[in-house]
Amino acid sequence: MDVQRLELLRELADRGSVTAVALATHRTPSAVSQQLKVLEREAGLPLTQRQGRGLVLTDAGRALARSATDVAVSLAKATALWDEFRNLATGEVSLVTFPTAGQMLLPGVIKHLRPDLVLNCADEDPELSDFPAFTAEYDIVLAHSMSGQLSWAGRGLKVVPLMTEPLDVGLPVGHPLADRTWVRPSDLIGETWIGVTEGYPFERILHAIEQEAGARLSMSQRFADLALIESFVIAGLGIALVPRYTSGGGQPGRLVLKPLRGIESERQIVALMRPDRAERLAVRTVIESLRREASRVQQSQTAK
Amino acid sequence: MDVQRLELLRELADRGSVTAVALATHRTPSAVSQQLKVLEREAGLPLTQRQGRGLVLTDAGRALARSATDVAVSLAKATALWDEFRNLATGEVSLVTFPTAGQMLLPGVIKHLRPDLVLNCADEDPELSDFPAFTAEYDIVLAHSMSGQLSWAGRGLKVVPLMTEPLDVGLPVGHPLADRTWVRPSDLIGETWIGVTEGYPFERILHAIEQEAGARLSMSQRFADLALIESFVIAGLGIALVPRYTSGGGQPGRLVLKPLRGIESERQIVALMRPDRAERLAVRTVIESLRREASRVQQSQTAK
DNA sequence: CACGTCCATGTAGTTAGCCTAAACAGTTCG
DNA sequence: CGAACTGTTTAGGCTAACTACATGGACGTG
Numbered sequence: 019m020d021v022q023r024l025e026l027l028r029e030l031a032d033r034g035s036v037t038a039v040a041l042a043t044h045r046t047p048s049a050v051s052q053q054l055k056v057l058e059r060e061a062g063l064p065l066t067q068r069q070g071r072g073l074v075l076t077d078a079g080r081a082l083a084r085s086a087t088d089v090a091v092s093l094a095k096a097t098a099l100w101d102e103f104r105n106l107a108t109g110e111v112s113l114v115t116f117p118t119a120g121q122m123l124l125p126g127v128i129k130h131l132r133p134d135l136v137l138n139c140a141d142e143d144p145e146l147s148d149f150p151a152f153t154a155e156y157d158i159v160l161a162h163s164m165s166g167q168l169s170w171a172g173r174g175l176k177v178v179p180l181m182t183e184p185l186d187v188g189l190p191v192g193h194p195l196a197d198r199t200w201v202r203p204s205d206l207i208g209e210t211w212i213g214v215t216e217g218y219p220f221e222r223i224l225h226a227i228e229q230e231a232g233a234r235l236s237m238s239q240r241f242a243d244l245a246l247i248e249s250f251v252i253a254g255l256g257i258a259l260v261p262r263y264t265s266g267g268g269q270p271g272r273l274v275l276k277p278l279r280g281i282e283s284e285r286q287i288v289a290l291m292r293p294d295r296a297e298r299l300a301v302r303t304v305i306e307s308l309r310r311e312a313s314r315v316q317q318s319q320t321a322k
Numbered sequence: 323m324d325v326q327r328l329e330l331l332r333e334l335a336d337r338g339s340v341t342a343v344a345l346a347t348h349r350t351p352s353a354v355s356q357q358l359k360v361l362e363r364e365a366g367l368p369l370t371q372r373q374g375r376g377l378v379l380t381d382a383g384r385a386l387a388r389s390a391t392d393v394a395v396s397l398a399k400a401t402a403l404w405d406e407f408r409n410l411a412t413g414e415v416s417l418v419t420f421p422t423a424g425q426m427l428l429p430g431v432i433k434h435l436r437p438d439l440v441l442n443c444a445d446e447d448p449e450l451s452d453f454p455a456f457t458a459e460y461d462i463v464l465a466h467s468m469s470g471q472l473s474w475a476g477r478g479l480k481v482v483p484l485m486t487e488p489l490d491v492g493l494p495v496g497h498p499l500a501d502r503t504w505v506r507p508s509d510l511i512g513e514t515w516i517g518v519t520e521g522y523p524f525e526r527i528l529h530a531i532e533q534e535a536g537a538r539l540s541m542s543q544r545f546a547d548l549a550l551i552e553s554f555v556i557a558g559l560g561i562a563l564v565p566r567y568t569s570g571g572g573q574p575g576r577l578v579l580k581p582l583r584g585i586e587s588e589r590q591i592v593a594l595m596r597p598d599r600a601e602r603l604a605v606r607t608v609i610e611s612l613r614r615e616a617s618r619v620q621q622s623q624t625a626k
Numbered sequence: 627c628a629c630g631t632c633c634a635t636g637t638a639g640t641t642a643g644c645c646t647a648a649a650c651a652g653t654t655c656g
Numbered sequence: 657c658g659a660a661c662t663g664t665t666t667a668g669g670c671t672a673a674c675t676a677c678a679t680g681g682a683c684g685t686g
Binding site for chain 3: 035036037047048050051052055068070071072073
């Protein structure tokens with residue numbers, strides 16, 4: 019019933035290997051192994067079992083790891099409480115984001131943060147990696163999903179919605195649809211598309227357009243980087259689905275955005291966290307700042 | 323943010339002195355003092371302050387102690403969970419009761435308990451001592467209160483209602499009211515009463531009778547022990563307010579119970595626990611058994 | 627099929643942290 | 657004023673968790 023040992027079990031559940039846990043907790047694998055063994059003896063039933071050269075949790079181990087999370091949460095609440103008493107939301111907070119969200123939100127957030135609260139940011143390509151898994155490494159993970167679709171439910175992570183961003187159709191100036199105020203799926207038949215990489219969330223909306231319009235879209239290129247996609251659109255090589263608030267920043271006036279009607283076309287930007295980390299005062303402060311910044315961006319954009 | 327230290331702070335909040343904490347946790351006062359000092363240094367703000375020769379918590383200390391309870395609860399839940407996995411509700415559970423509840427419930431409970439779950443019982447006089455305070459010493463505290471009146475709210479204790487027991491008017495055989503099916507407050511004017519000790523919960527109902535009947539009751543004796551009261555009633559020295567399910571056991575047929583109408587005359591029997599202890603599997607098992615036994619008693623009595 | 631690699635886990639030695647013991651200091655009361 | 661309480665300090669021992677190193681399976685490869 020030792021908390022440190024429970025925490026180790028929890029880390030094992032999250033990271034999947036003794037070595038990874040050891041690395042993350044600044045210990046030798048031997049120390050981790052020993053402590054887990056003690057925990058197992060205390061529990062009186064096997065919590066782990068070998069699988070190949072690795073180690074996996076048993077059902078009992080997983081259940082215990084889950085309740086270890088509750089312990090970690092209440093402990094984090096306690097430390098947050100006394101941070102509030104001293105009212106200093108200080109310390110370091112780490113964050114990963116996908117590029118567009120970082121570009122849209124982070125500069126504003128960092129500008130308004132107290133100097134003694136350092137926010138360490140990094141970016142990752144959302145389609146290359148399992149974003150929820152980053153919650154083991156980073157305090158805050160900015161991720162996006164299509165509306166309604168909660169791809170990271172049930173993992174026991176805390177999900178804080180920050181904003182919903184419409185996805186518009188990006189056109190080059192002079193395009194036949196460029197003087198419309200909005201477009202429908204049926205308008206888009208026959209166009210050449212600059213697509214996103216396979217598996218990217220935008221993909222679903224393109225499929226929805228195909229279903230609605232009753233025709234397949236021709237997809238000439240597939241890119242992950244938004245700026246690259248835009249440059250292709252501007253060059254007249256095709257049209258693309260782009261997030262409204264983060265598009266056209268590089269070459270203003272040369273890219274035309276048209277709202278898409280007849281289909282729900284938006285993405286949700288959320289913050290993902292391990293529940294215990296979400297309780298930290300410094301983390302909560304950053305989240306609050308993110309929410310403010312997000313609504314500020316949304317306000318200023320809809321005002322246009 | 324060490325759990326053991328938080329636990330110590332919590333104990334200090336509950337018990338009020340370093341020595342008491344040391345005694346309860348099988349340590350020397352020195353050890354407790356040192357750990358509290360470390361905690362205070364970690365917290366960065368004073369958690370305790372001297373008062374006379376004793377020690378009291380500051381506001382911050384109390385707040386931290388409260389969140390320490392949450393930690394203790396989640397930890398207890400974790401250990402309970404793994405006890406469930408091994409499904410052995412084993413170990414020791416301690417319990418205090420006031421005499422009548424113990425007489426009514428405990429034999430039946432202990433009879434149905436697994437032999438490897440030892441229940442250590444004790445009784446205390448409810449008016450002599452602060453019952454909620456016993457939760458520091460015992461896992462389960464059986465207490466009673468008048469209906470509606472929750473004298474132990476807000477202390478952060480877990481309260482589990484077990485049963486409500488009517489309080490009847492006890493009469494000697496041959497008493498003028500003995501052939502009635504029930505009595506009203508106005509019927510009781512002019513009687514001599516055998517009362518309970520000052521401050522006892524029954525007191526409130528006697529006052530309510532006085533208010534309803536519009537006259538003061540004459541109280542000749544004041545006892546705490548029920549059997550003593552009954553013997554006085556049987557001897558014709560007065561009438562008394564007695565709990566229905568636990569009266570007349572000693573000398574059956576010589577005491578007559580009459581329901582009291584026109585006034586709510588009942589007491590609630592509840593179990594009081596520290597919230598963390600309430601989570602222990604063994605404790606939960608005992609509580610469940612108490613509830614079953616209570617409803618069994620209530621069933622068999624109302625069937626008469 | 628032997629070899630290197632990658633895991634997890636034993637073993638021995640070191641160290642850090644928590645405890646006891648005993649002396650000390652402030653407060654209350656007879 | 658001293659006896660009997662409080663809680664605190666200091667010194668020192670012991671437990672327990674860590675590191676370093678060695679061991680033993682499991683996987684992939686030349």
